[in-house]
Amino acid sequence: xxxxxxxxxxxxxxxxxxxxxxxxxxxxxxxxxxxxxxxxxxxxxxxxxxxxxxxxxxxxxxxxxxxxxxxxxxxxxxxxxxxxxxxxxxxxxxxxxxxxxxxxxxxxxxxxxxxxxxxxxxxxxxxxxxxxxxxxxxxxxxxxxxxxxxxxxxxxxxxxxxxxxxxxxxxxxxxxxxxxxxxxxxxxxxxxxxxxxxxxxxxxxxxxxxxxxxxxxxxxxxxxxxxxxxxxxxxxxxxxxxxxxxxxxxxxxxxxxxxxxxxxxxxxxxxxxxxxxxxxxxxxxxxxxxxxxxxxxxxxxxxxxxxxxxxxxxxxxxxxxxxxxxxxxxxxxxxxxxxxxxxxxxxxxxxxxxxxxxxxxxxxxxxxxxxxxxxxxxxxxxxxxxxxxxxxxxxxxxxxxxxxxxxxxxxxxxxxxxxxxxxxxxxxxxxxxxxxxxxxxxxxxxxxxxxxxxxxxxxxxxxxxxxxxxxxxxxxxxxxxxxxxxxxxxxxxxxxxxxxxxxxxxxxxxxxxxxxxxxxxxxxx
Ligand SMILES: Nc1ncnc2c1ncn2[C@@H]1O[C@H](COP(=O)(O)OP(=O)(O)OP(=O)(O)O)[C@@H](O)[C@H]1O
Ligand SMILES: Cc1ncsc1CCO
Numbered sequence: 001x002x003x004x005x006x007x008x009x010x011x012x013x014x015x016x017x018x019x020x021x022x023x024x025x026x027x028x029x030x031x032x033x034x035x036x037x038x039x040x041x042x043x044x045x046x047x048x049x050x051x052x053x054x055x056x057x058x059x060x061x062x063x064x065x066x067x068x069x070x071x072x073x074x075x076x077x078x079x080x081x082x083x084x085x086x087x088x089x090x091x092x093x094x095x096x097x098x099x100x101x102x103x104x105x106x107x108x109x110x111x112x113x114x115x116x117x118x119x120x121x122x123x124x125x126x127x128x129x130x131x132x133x134x135x136x137x138x139x140x141x142x143x144x145x146x147x148x149x150x151x152x153x154x155x156x157x158x159x160x161x162x163x164x165x166x167x168x169x170x171x172x173x174x175x176x177x178x179x180x181x182x183x184x185x186x187x188x189x190x191x192x193x194x195x196x197x198x199x200x201x202x203x204x205x206x207x208x209x210x211x212x213x214x215x216x217x218x219x220x221x222x223x224x225x226x227x228x229x230x231x232x233x234x235x236x237x238x239x240x241x242x243x244x245x246x247x248x249x250x251x252x253x254x255x256x257x258x259x260x261x262x263x264x265x266x267x268x269x270x271x272x273x274x275x276x277x278x279x280x281x282x283x284x285x286x287x288x289x290x291x292x293x294x295x296x297x298x299x300x301x302x303x304x305x306x307x308x309x310x311x312x313x314x315x316x317x318x319x320x321x322x323x324x325x326x327x328x329x330x331x332x333x334x335x336x337x338x339x340x341x342x343x344x345x346x347x348x349x350x351x352x353x354x355x356x357x358x359x360x361x362x363x364x365x366x367x368x369x370x371x372x373x374x375x376x377x378x379x380x381x382x383x384x385x386x387x388x389x390x391x392x393x394x395x396x397x398x399x400x401x402x403x404x405x406x407x408x409x410x411x412x413x414x415x416x417x418x419x420x421x422x423x424x425x426x427x428x429x430x431x432x433x434x435x436x437x438x439x440x441x442x443x444x445x446x447x448x449x450x451x452x453x454x455x456x457x458x459x460x461x462x463x464x465x466x467x468x469x470x471x472x473x474x475x476x477x478x479x480x481x482x483x484x485x486x487x488x489x490x491x492x493x494x495x496x497x498x499x500x501x502x503x504x505x506x507x508x509x510x511x512x513x514x515x516x517x518x519x520x521x522x523x524x525x
Contacts, residue, residue: 004035005192015201030063032209040070093122111142116156131168146347147181155184167194185394222457242470243507245445250276254296254444261303264430268437274502283307292317297444303330315349324443327351328436331375333363352460355401411465419515420476422483427491438475443467478502
């Protein structure tokens with residue numbers, strides 16, 4: 001039986017709002033677009049479970065939607081349910097298969113790759129992967145994996161026909177982030193999402209289900225790769241795009257909200273003004289919502305992590321607005337606290353661009369290839385930076401900007417190499433942080449260019465690869481020009497000269513000076 005797993009409802013009678021009857025709630029949820037129902041009765045005795053299962057089966061039949069029973073094969077048999085869902089400590093799949101009639105669905109809860117591999121071996125029809133988010137449904141006791149951990153589990157399903165449903169704390173507010181983030185580097189995605197409280201605890205389950213379904217459908221449409229032809233980037237198209245963004249930024253002066261470190265706050269705000277944008281360096285959690293509505297891009301730089309609460313909130317609000325979030329995980333490999341904070345932040349919101357030096361991005365990718373000392377990268381960097389950035393972009397589902405003597409940018413398919421810069425940039429503190437600021441400014445321009453486009457199903461509007469390339473070019477070309485000035489005698493005089501050069505930078509200079517190469521454009525992959 002071909003099952004549509006897209007909106008998978010798990011029941012929970014304990015969560016029903018006062019006065020809402022179970023049968024009405026279930027019927028309304030089905031009217032709203034639920035495609036599979038799993039009856040879960042952890043506290044009921046057998047007779048009560050049987051009665052609820054029978055009523056559920058009758059209602060599901062009206063909508064021709066499959067009904068799955070949690071754990072209890074006897075109840076599934078008794079009501080002729082369409083299948084069972086098994087936890088890791090329930091009946092093994094092969095035993096359940098023997099007991100059930102042929103063609104019935106068997107699903108298994110999985111929270112690690114071994115669970116998934118075993119479920120495939122045992123012949124499960126689908127796996128429920130989670131918990132993805134923290135959940136108020138206390139019965140879901142699986143560990144919290146986080147969105148970024150789902151991709152590797154999905155890749156274990158490559159080449160099989162086993163379907164995957166994400167579960168755990170999924171709501172309409174995090175659904176798009178969940179779907180976008182839960183993709184393997186091989187492109188394997190979720191086939192559906194399981195929802196409990198947002199539907200069951202709702203006074204209007206029909207509407208709640210509809211809202212979730214809308215997000216799911218618009219994501220499927222927006223990410224259908226066959227739908228629109230992909231135009232490959234060329235050096236010329238990138239140059240033209242950067243020039244356009246630079247002009248637009250000077251014309252509209254976008255607001256750039258930066259939560260950044262105390263070392264660079266002032267120079268980052270001045271660099272922002274120099275490029276024609278407006279900085280606001282705000283850190284109170286209470287103001288993150290209002291700012292998310294006003295800003296054109298958000299930079300989160302955790303060089304001196306103090307404002308974690310604000311960082312968590314800001315990124316979520318900005319994701320909701322489909323505006324750019326630029327993440328600069330300064331010194332992420334330096335301490336356990338930074339590593340954990342980066343994971344927490346990246347699991348809470350989707351970055352549009354992650355920017356870092358080789359040491360930082362290696363730490364983020366759990367690679368030992370490059371070492372770091374504090375906030376600085378040590379040694380010659382990656383042997384094959386193009387492949388590294390492309391793979392990390394696929395894994396993190398965003399644009400990656402790797403800085404160093406040569407800078408590399410990738411969106412997971414295209415890789416751009418950038419050759420501008422000067423040794424003096426390495427001799428001042430925070431040149432990498434300034435790159436982050438400039439990327440945020442150009443991404444703000446890219447968002448502004450696309451803001452009236454249909455953003456349904458997308459996490460961010462605008463061309464973030466163009467934004468990242470533009471930001472790096474602006475800062476590194478300004479750096480080269482500053483170093484050539486007769487009034488620059490060392491790193492002390494270099495910094496103000498750098499701000500001057502950003503201030504005087506023109507699109508024509510960027511075209512003339514820009515050393516940019518498209519080294520890979522493997523759109524076929
Ligand atoms: N020796 C160099 N030659 C040319 N360009 C350089 C050199 N060092 C740094 N740059 C430029 O400076 C920018 C900042 O890169 P870098 O990797 O040094 O940042 P970072 O280590 O994160 O800096 P910080 O931690 O001080 O903010 C890059 O875009 C790069 O092009
Ligand atoms: C030196 C330093 N320490 C924390 S942040 C920062 C600025 C450069 O990344």
